[in-house]
Every structure is written in structure tokens, then in C-alpha cells.
Amino acid sequence: MPSVHVAIAYYSGYGHTLEIAKAVRDGIESVPEARADMVDVADMSDAKWAILDAGDAIIFGTPTYMGSASGAFHAFAEATSKRWMTQQWLDKLASGFTNSGSMSGDKLHTLQYLSLLAAQHGMHWVSLGLMPGWNTTTSNEHDDNRLGFYLGAGAQTWNDQGPDAVHTADLSTARHLGARVATQALRYQHPVAS
Numbered sequence: 304m305p306s307v308h309v310a311i312a313y314y315s316g317y318g319h320t321l322e323i324a325k326a327v328r329d330g331i332e333s334v335p336e337a338r339a340d341m342v343d344v345a346d347m348s349d350a351k352w353a354i355l356d357a358g359d360a361i362i363f364g365t366p367t368y369m370g371s372a373s374g375a376f377h378a379f380a381e382a383t384s385k386r387w388m389t390q391q392w393l394d395k396l397a398s399g400f401t402n403s404g405s406m407s408g409d410k411l412h413t414l415q416y417l418s419l420l421a422a423q424h425g426m427h428w429v430s431l432g433l434m435p436g437w438n439t440t441t442s443n444e445h446d447d448n449r450l451g452f453y454l455g456a457g458a459q460t461w462n463d464q465g466p467d468a469v470h471t472a473d474l475s476t477a478r479h480l481g482a483r484v485a486t487q488a489l490r491y492q493h494p495v496a497s
């Protein structure tokens with residue numbers, strides 16, 4: 304039985320992005336042949352690096368702070384330079400998600416930053432693969448991909464609400480991302496013979 308291992312390398316300052324990360328994990332684990340590992344990048348250890356090194360795919364996640372990934376995520380990204388030196392993560396799959404207080408909040412910049420990080424490592428970026436929701440008079444905020452991102456998953460949580468207020472559509476979108484990356488990792492590892 305083929306199997307893939309997908310790691311989620313995430314940071315969350317106040318718990319909101321953690322809820323998105325858990326939904327990504329649930330999406331990965333909805334694929335029977337896939338295993339998920341959550342790695343909080345705030346305090347990396349040898350064991351955590353080993354999990355990322357062993358992954359077939361790494362999904363990067365961070366809140367958007369001041370229009371980019373959080374400082375803690377940037378510190379992690381800089382620490383990946385040891386892997387970059389030897390292109391240790393070459394040809395792994397990658398994707399990403401971010402969450403912020405505003406509907407836009409410049410989240411696209413964070414997703415672009417995450418995709419560049421993946422590209423510097425020679426990883427293959429997996430897009431969200433969902434049409435945008437909530438963009439007609441008959442659609443609504445409960446649509447998957449309600450904020451209309453293509454590059455990865457973008458979520459919005461109110462600045463005056465706790466992590467339990469993370470939007471159900473954003474959780475659903477995050478589950479989709481996790482399942483998609485796991486499925487693509489399986490296809491990439493075990494291509495159907497043509």
C-alpha cells in the first residue's frame with residue numbers, strides 16, 4: 304500500500320492560525336494513505352527538523368503580520384538555509400496557508416513569500432485548486448475559498464475574537480488544501496503508467 308507523509312510547518316501567535324493548521328491536518332488525514340505531522344516552528348528541535356526532512360510534502364502556514372509572514376516564521380525560514388545549502392528538500396511538494404484579521408490584509412504577499420521559500424528549496428508548489436467563492440450575487444461567505452485565493456489557502460479571523468471564531472468556510476478550505484496536497488503527493492510518488 305503506497306503511503307505519503309505530509310508535514311505542516313506552522314506558526315501561530317495567538318491560536319487562530321493553529322485552528323487552520325489543524326484543519327489542514329484533518330484534510331491530509333482524510334486521505335487513507337496519508338499521514339500528517341504538525342510542526343510548530345516557533346521552537347525547532349532536531350526531532351522536528353527530522354520530521355520535515357522525512358516529509359514527502361511540507362505545507363507552510365503562518366499568520367500575516369505586517370503584510371508578510373510572522374517574525375517567528377521568518378526566523379524558521381532563515382534556519383532552513385542549512386537545508387537550502389545542500390538542496391535537501393529538492394523535489395518535495397509544498398503548499399501554504401495564511402490567516403489575518405482583514406479580508407485582504409495583504410495575505411497574497413505572504414502566500415507569495417511562502418511559494419518563493421519553496422522555490423528556493425527546489426520544491427514543487429501545489430496551488431489551492433478551488434474556484435473562488437463569494438463573488439456573485441447568489442454566492443455567500445460560506446463558500447469554500449470565500450476570499451478568492453489561488454496560490455494557497457487564505458483565511459480571515461476577526462481581531463476581537465478568539466480562535467473558536469475561525470470561519471467554518473476557511474476551515475473547510477484548509478481541509479481541502481490538506482487533502483489536495485496529500486493526493487498530489489501520492490500521485491507524484493506513484494504516477495499512473497501511461
Ligand SMILES: Cc1cc2nc3c(=O)[nH]c(=O)nc-3n(C[C@H](O)[C@H](O)[C@H](O)COP(=O)(O)O)c2cc1C
Pocket residue numbers: 314315316317318319320321366367368369370371402403404405406407408409460461462
Ligand atoms: C504584529 C501583528 C501584525 C499584524 N498584521 C496584520 C496584517 O498585516 N494584515 C492583517 O490583515 N492582519 C494583521 N494582523 C492580525 C493577525 O493576522 C490576526 O489577528 C491573526 O488572526 C493572528 O493569527 P494568530 O492568532 O495565529 O497569531 C496582525 C497582528 C499582529 C499581532
